[in-house]
Structures are given as C-alpha cells and as structure tokens.
Amino acid sequence: MIDDDPLARPHAGPGQREILEAAAIAFTRSGYAATTIDDIAREMGATKGRVYHYYRAKADVFLDVVISGMDEMIAGIQPIAADESLPVETRLWRMVHHHAGLMMTRNSFQRVAVQAVEMHRLREQPAQQKALDKVVAMRDQYEQLFADVIDEGRRGGVFREVDSRLATKPALGALNWISLWYDPQRGDYNTRQRVANEYADFIIGGLRRSPA
Amino acid sequence: MIDDDPLARPHAGPGQREILEAAAIAFTRSGYAATTIDDIAREMGATKGRVYHYYRAKADVFLDVVISGMDEMIAGIQPIAADESLPVETRLWRMVHHHAGLMMTRNSFQRVAVQAVEMHRLREQPAQQKALDKVVAMRDQYEQLFADVIDEGRRGGVFREVDSRLATKPALGALNWISLWYDPQRGDYNTRQRVANEYADFIIGGLRRSPA
DNA sequence: GTCTATATGTGGATAGAC
DNA sequence: GTCTATCCACATATAGAC
Numbered sequence: 001m002i003d004d005d006p007l008a009r010p011h012a013g014p015g016q017r018e019i020l021e022a023a024a025i026a027f028t029r030s031g032y033a034a035t036t037i038d039d040i041a042r043e044m045g046a047t048k049g050r051v052y053h054y055y056r057a058k059a060d061v062f063l064d065v066v067i068s069g070m071d072e073m074i075a076g077i078q079p080i081a082a083d084e085s086l087p088v089e090t091r092l093w094r095m096v097h098h099h100a101g102l103m104m105t106r107n108s109f110q111r112v113a114v115q116a117v118e119m120h121r122l123r124e125q126p127a128q129q130k131a132l133d134k135v136v137a138m139r140d141q142y143e144q145l146f147a148d149v150i151d152e153g154r155r156g157g158v159f160r161e162v163d164s165r166l167a168t169k170p171a172l173g174a175l176n177w178i179s180l181w182y183d184p185q186r187g188d189y190n191t192r193q194r195v196a197n198e199y200a201d202f203i204i205g206g207l208r209r210s211p212a
Numbered sequence: 213m214i215d216d217d218p219l220a221r222p223h224a225g226p227g228q229r230e231i232l233e234a235a236a237i238a239f240t241r242s243g244y245a246a247t248t249i250d251d252i253a254r255e256m257g258a259t260k261g262r263v264y265h266y267y268r269a270k271a272d273v274f275l276d277v278v279i280s281g282m283d284e285m286i287a288g289i290q291p292i293a294a295d296e297s298l299p300v301e302t303r304l305w306r307m308v309h310h311h312a313g314l315m316m317t318r319n320s321f322q323r324v325a326v327q328a329v330e331m332h333r334l335r336e337q338p339a340q341q342k343a344l345d346k347v348v349a350m351r352d353q354y355e356q357l358f359a360d361v362i363d364e365g366r367r368g369g370v371f372r373e374v375d376s377r378l379a380t381k382p383a384l385g386a387l388n389w390i391s392l393w394y395d396p397q398r399g400d401y402n403t404r405q406r407v408a409n410e411y412a413d414f415i416i417g418g419l420r421r422s423p424a
Numbered sequence: 425g426t427c428t429a430t431a432t433g434t435g436g437a438t439a440g441a442c
Numbered sequence: 443g444t445c446t447a448t449c450c451a452c453a454t455a456t457a458g459a460c
Contacts, residue, residue: 015443031331033245036435048437049445058436118392119243160417162410170414173389174382180330181381198374202382205372206418227425248453261426264455 016054018044020068023061024108032062032115059128063135066116069109070138073102074145081145088153092207093200095146096175100196103178104187111179143168150207159207171203228266230256232280235273236320244274244327271340275347278328281321282350285314286357293357300365304419305412307358308387312408315390316399323391355380362419371419383415 022043026035037058041047055061080086080094103110120136146168153159178195187195234255238247249270253259267273292298292306315322332348358380365371390407399407 031245033243047445052437053443121392121395160413166407166410167414169389169393170386170411174386177381177385177389180333183333195378198378199382201372202379202418205420205422206414208417210417259427265425270454
C-alpha cells in the first residue's frame with residue numbers, strides 16, 4: 001500500500017508476520033520457483049499446514065513479502081523526498097543513502113522485491129500477472145519520487161540536463177543491485193556506512209552539473 | 213573462456229548454437245527454474261530429444277548460455293580497456309557505452325548472465341555449484357578490467373579517491389540492470405544510443421573528481 | 425540425429441485427524 | 443490452528459524406434 005498506513009494493511013496478522021520473515025529468507029536463498037512451501041515451513045520450524053492456513057498459494061506468500069518490502073522502502077524515502085527544508089542535492093543524497101541502507105539491513109525482503117520486478121517482464125503465469133501489475137505500479141510510483149527530485153534539481157541548475165525518468169534507471173539500478181552482492185552475514189555497521197556513502201556520492205556525482 | 217579464443221570453445225558446434233539462441237530466449241522469458249526443456253525445444257521448432265542429444269542436463273544448457281554471453285562481453289570490453297592510446301576517462305566512457313549497448317542488443321544472453329550472477333549467492337544445487345563458481349570467477353575478472361581503469365584514473369587525479377573495487381559495484385550494477393527494464397521489442401537504434409550515452413555520462417560523472 | 429513414449433521424482437495444494 | 447497423509451500435475455531425464 002502507498003496511500004495508507006502500512007500498519008493498517010489488511011493482511012498483517014501476527015501469524016502472517018512470522019511466515020513472511022521465513023519466506024523472505026527462503027525466497028532469497030533459492031529464488032521464487034526453486035523455493036518450496038516445505039522450505040518456508042522448515043525455515044520457521046513448522047510444516048506446510050501452517051503456511052496454507054494463512055495463505056492460499058505460494059504466489060500469495062511471495063507477493064506479500066514483496067509488498068511488505070516495498071512498503072518499508074516507500075515509508076522510509078517519502079518523508080525525505082518531501083522535506084522541502086533541505087536543498088535538493090542533500091535530499092537526493094539522503095534518499096540514496098537510505099535506500100542503500102535498507103538494501104543491506106533488510107536484505108531478504110529487498111532481494112525478494114527485486115526478484116518481483118524482474119518477473120514482471122518475464123510474465124510468469126497469467127494468473128499472477130494482475131498482482132504483479134500492482135507491484136510494477138508501486139515501483140513506478142517509487143521511481144517517480146526520485147524523478148521529481150531530479151527534475152527539481154535540474155530546473156534549479158544543480159543537476160545536468162537529463163531526462164529525469166531515464167536518469168532514475170542507472171541510479172535505482174545501481175542501488176537495487178546491492179541486494180545481489182551484499183552478504184548480510186559478513187558486513188558490519190561500518191561497512192554499511194561506507195557502502196551507503198560511496199553510493200550516495202556516486203549517484204549525486206553522476207547527476208551533478210559538470211564543472212566545465 | 214577468457215584466456216583463449218572464444219571461437220575455439222570446446223562446446224561450440226553448429227547444432228549447439230541453435231539451441232543456445234533458443235535457450236537464451238526461453239530463459240529470458242521465464243527464468244531458469246520455470247523454463248522447461250520442452251520450452252527450449254519448442255522455441256526452435258523441435259522436441260526434447262534434440263536438446264538432450266547435445267546436452268546432458270538443463271543446467272548445462274544454462275551455463276553454456278551464460279558463458280557465451282560473458283565471453284561476448286569480455287571480448288568487446290578487453291580491447292577498449294587495453295587501448296593505452298586513449299585517456300582513461302575516454303576509455304572508461306567507451307567501456308560503459310559498449311557494455312550498455314550489449315545489454316540492449318544482446319538482451320537475452322545478457323539477461324541470462326545476470327540471472328546466473330544472482331544464483332551464485334543463492335546456491336541452487338551443490339551439483340551445479342562448481343560450474344557456477346567458474347561463472348563467478350569470470351565475473352570477477354571482468355570487474356577487474358573496470359577496477360584497473362578506475363584505479364589508473366584515480367592515480368592520475370581524474371577520478372575521486374575511491375576504493376576501485378567497491379566503485380565497480382554501482383557502475384556495473386547500473387549497467388546490468390538495463391537488461392531488466394529494457395524491452396528489445398520497443399527500442400530502436402536511436403533510443404539505444406541515447407540510453408548508452410546517458411549511462412556513460414552518468415558513470416563517468418559519478419567517478420570524476422569534484423569541481424570544488 | 426531426431427523423434428515418441430515412458431519411468432521417476434518432486435512439489436503445490438487439499439482433506440481431515442488432533 | 444497445526445499437524446500428517448495423500449492426490450495429482452508436471453518436468454527432468456532416459457529408452458528405444460525410425
């Protein structure tokens with residue numbers, strides 16, 4: 001959801017939450033297709049029955065993980081994007097920094113969200129297509145948060161003359177890619193800071209108006 | 213392969229080539245796990261038998277597609293990276309531009325290669341692990357081509373003081389991401405030029421030494 | 425070399441005991 | 443609400459005809 005409080009999300013019982021955490025880990029480990037419901041159940045020391053009590057199908061579990069991860073991302077970035085008291089450059093820097101941080105600290109959920117984005121172009125089953133369309137819509141809305149800030153910076157002369165919508169692609173691509181190489185087992189707080197800083201500098205630099 | 217001529221690759225018969233092209237399309241459409249051998253066969257107007265005559269298992273087909281895509285990438289970038297007659301900044305710009313181009317023109321193969329990179333962290337089956345390790349090794353070697361150029365630019369004062377190895381992550385992440393959103397059906401030559409230029413400017417800008 | 429069976433294993437989903 | 447038992451579809455891989 002985007003327009004209402006994440007905590008008020010219809011499907012958010014306490015039983016679900018445990019399943020979602022387990023599912024995020026399992027999907028991250030093996031990918032959507034290769035993950036079995038048994039894997040998810042085993043991850044939380046239970047059996048299939050428990051999962052199927054809360055969800056009708058594997059795809060539903062998957063989508064709930066994805067929406068959950070995206071909610072978290074949007075909830076974190078939106079306030080920064082909307083903070084008019086900060087200069088655009090600072091605002092974008094912080095958005096990028098925050099996004100990078102979540103890619104590392106909430107690796108499982110974000111990695112699964114990335115999988116979902118991929119799937120939309122490989123249209124898995126027509127059945128799930130409708131639900132995946134929702135995911136794509138959320139992603140588009142998220143991209144727009146970045147595009148708007150980039151546009152503002154461009155108009156203000158801080159950023160280059162770019163097609164803001166196109167410019168979000170390398171920026172968010174670079175960021176989302178983090179979930180593919182970052183190993184949450186190995187990184188500590190300092191490493192994460194270092195990575196997030198480098199990404200923020202990199203992306204701001206990529207958009208900033210050339211000196212010459 | 214990296215150290216020898218791609219054309220001399222052991223498994224490169226004419227029968228194989230047709231299978232690889234079909235497999236690349238099929239894997240791109242549905243992902244590794246969801247693609248069936250029947251899908252691949254149907255893609256080239258044949259049946260399972262033909263595929264299994266050349267390959268012992270689905271994983272082998274997949275890996276051959278991946279290696280093939282990576283070979284193509286390395287073969288294109290290496291000469292640019294080695295051309296000492298060009299200033300570092302130009303060299304890197306062209307490497308990025310070329311990489312971006314292949315992501316679009318050879319979308320299927322590159323998209324499959326991206327899938328493989330993902331899989332290494334999600335260690336599918338221990339059986340395939342050994343082969344995937346090779347893929348990871350090739351990717352590391354490829355990253356090093358970029359890291360070396362970045363280091364050279366850093367020492368020369370053109371680029372910022374970055375950890376070159378870390379700096380390849382946002383750069384190649386942004387680039388590889390192209391295969392996930394670019395739709396080869398819709399883009400024409402001009403679009404591809406525009407995208408590749410924007411990516412090259414973006415990445416060079418992200419590494420260039422700040423004006424102030 | 426390419427095809428049509430077919431053996432075999434696995435995993436999503438359901439039924440029903442507790 | 444959580445479990446075990448089971449049905450059933452489907453996909454890998456093989457055997458063997460042509």
